[in-house]
Amino acid sequence: MPELPEVEAVRLELAPILEGAHVDQVLLRRANLRRTFPGQFDSRVAGTTVLRLRRRGKYLLADLSSGDTLIMHLGMSGSFRIEPAHHHPEPHDHVVFDLTSGRAIVFNDPRRFGVMDLIATRDVERSLRRGGLGPEPLSPAFDGAALAAGCGRTRRPIKVALLDQAIVAGIGNIYASEALHLARLSPRLPAAAIAFADRSPRPAAHRLAGAITAVLRRAVDQLTTAEGSQRFRVYDRGGAACLRRGCAGRIRRITQAGRSTYYCPVCQRRRPLAAL
DNA sequence: ATTGAGACCTGTCGGC
DNA sequence: TGCCGACAGGTCTCAA
Numbered sequence: 001m002p003e004l005p006e007v008e009a010v011r012l013e014l015a016p017i018l019e020g021a022h023v024d025q026v027l028l029r030r031a032n033l034r035r036t037f038p039g040q041f042d043s044r045v046a047g048t049t050v051l052r053l054r055r056r057g058k059y060l061l062a063d064l065s066s067g068d069t070l071i072m073h074l075g076m077s078g079s080f081r082i083e084p085a086h087h088h089p090e091p092h093d094h095v096v097f098d099l100t101s102g103r104a105i106v107f108n109d110p111r112r113f114g115v116m117d118l119i120a121t122r123d124v125e126r127s128l129r130r131g132g133l134g135p136e137p138l139s140p141a142f143d144g145a146a147l148a149a150g151c152g153r154t155r156r157p158i159k160v161a162l163l164d165q166a167i168v169a170g171i172g173n174i175y176a177s178e179a180l181h182l183a184r185l186s187p188r189l190p191a192a193a194i195a196f197a198d199r200s201p202r203p204a205a206h207r208l209a210g211a212i213t214a215v216l217r218r219a220v221d222q223l224t225t226a227e228g229s230q231r232f233r234v235y236d237r238g239g240a241a242c243l244r245r246g247c248a249g250r251i252r253r254i255t256q257a258g259r260s261t262y263y264c265p266v267c268q269r270r271r272p273l274a275a276l
Numbered sequence: 277a278t279t280g281a282g283a284c285c286t287g288t289c290g291g292c
Numbered sequence: 293t294g295c296c297g298a299c300a301g302g303t304c305t306c307a308a
Contacts, residue, residue, distance in 0.1 A: 003301055034284090058302080076302050077286075092286085111285045113302055156279075165303085172301055235301090257280070260299085 002074035004137070004170030005219035007058050010080060012224055015053045017082060017103060018062060022049050027096040029089065035117045036095070044068060044118055045097070057133050057169030061124060069121040075113025081106045134166040137212050142168070144206030148195035151205070158194060158208075159187035160257045167191075168212065174235045175215055177262045181234045181244075183211035185270045187254070187261045204270070234262040242267060 002010075026042035049065040062070040072078075083104045089096075095107040095116060107116065119127055134150060135142045150167035151158070161167055162176040171179070180187050185194070185208060194204040222230040233243055238253035242264040249266025 006301075073302085075285095076300070109285095110287065111300090111302095113285070115303090154278080160279095163302090174301055258282090259302095 003172035008220045009223035011055045018050045018053050022100040024100045025098040030094045063121050068118050069124045071117045073115040077111040078109040078114035132166045133169050137168050144209040147209045148205035151191040152195050154191050158189045158191045159261050161191035177235050178233050179211045179215045183208045186268050187263050
């Protein structure tokens with residue numbers, strides 16, 4: 001469940017509890033998590049105070065009083081629970097942070113694609129960048145120009161490019177399809193094509209950048225304001241009617257780079273320019 | 277240098 | 293009911 005909006009919702013839920021909290025004890029309940037080494041990780045986190053809980057792309061970052069930052073990624077199936085101090089562990093509870101407040105933050109991850117790591121705070125941004133993390137879509141610096149720069153020289157289709165965290169951080173399989181539908185762009189459009197102006201008044205890159213921020217902001221809103229489940233424009237709606245006003249299309253599901261893409265073949269017809 | 281395929285894991289759901 | 297394959301919101305690595 002975790003793309004940028006879900007991770008942001010988790011951050012907003014945990015921040016009031018974690019920020020300023022003192023970590024009493026860390027329990028590593030599984031020895032072979034991907035980057036979380038027993039005896040190092042737990043002992044370096046225990047005894048610290050959480051200064052701030054931030055987010056970068058799909059990463060949650062907890063800055064600790066020790067000068068380290070706890071880097072957390074939910075992978076495909078990771079989640080956190082807030083529990084009272086003495087609770088019954090559930091299957092796949094891998095890490096438990098006991099706080100002196102008497103509460104515990106529990107990390108649960110059945111598929112174990114998640115990551116929990118520790119790195120010096122001053123090195124975090126550099127390290128994430130080096131690991132291939134691109135611009136933050138909800139920051140002012142992100143716009144059509146930034147998107148076009150990332151898409152400039154790839155031959156992949158735009159849907160596949162949007163999943164590349166180096167081009168934009170935080171987009172996953174749901175919101176890639178959602179943003180393309182809002183922008184009325186075909187998921188098969190070569191990514192490089194959006195770097196150039198099309199026939200519409202605004203270049204495609206600007207339209208798509210706007211659609212990305214709109215879709216992500218709206219999702220954060222919905223996930224945060226207890227509205228419950230959100231409705232997707234196209235994701236997981238194969239065979240259903242397109243929701244765009246006046247569009248009679250039916251949503252199609254195709255596979256790109258091994259992953260499902262959903263789109264409306266009628267209103268997302270925008271093709272590459274003949275000139276390209 | 278890019279790009280696609282496979283690997284990494286467990287759970288769920290639909291079909292026979 | 294039970295088994296089986298397809299698929300799941302994400303990265304990694306490896307080989308073409």
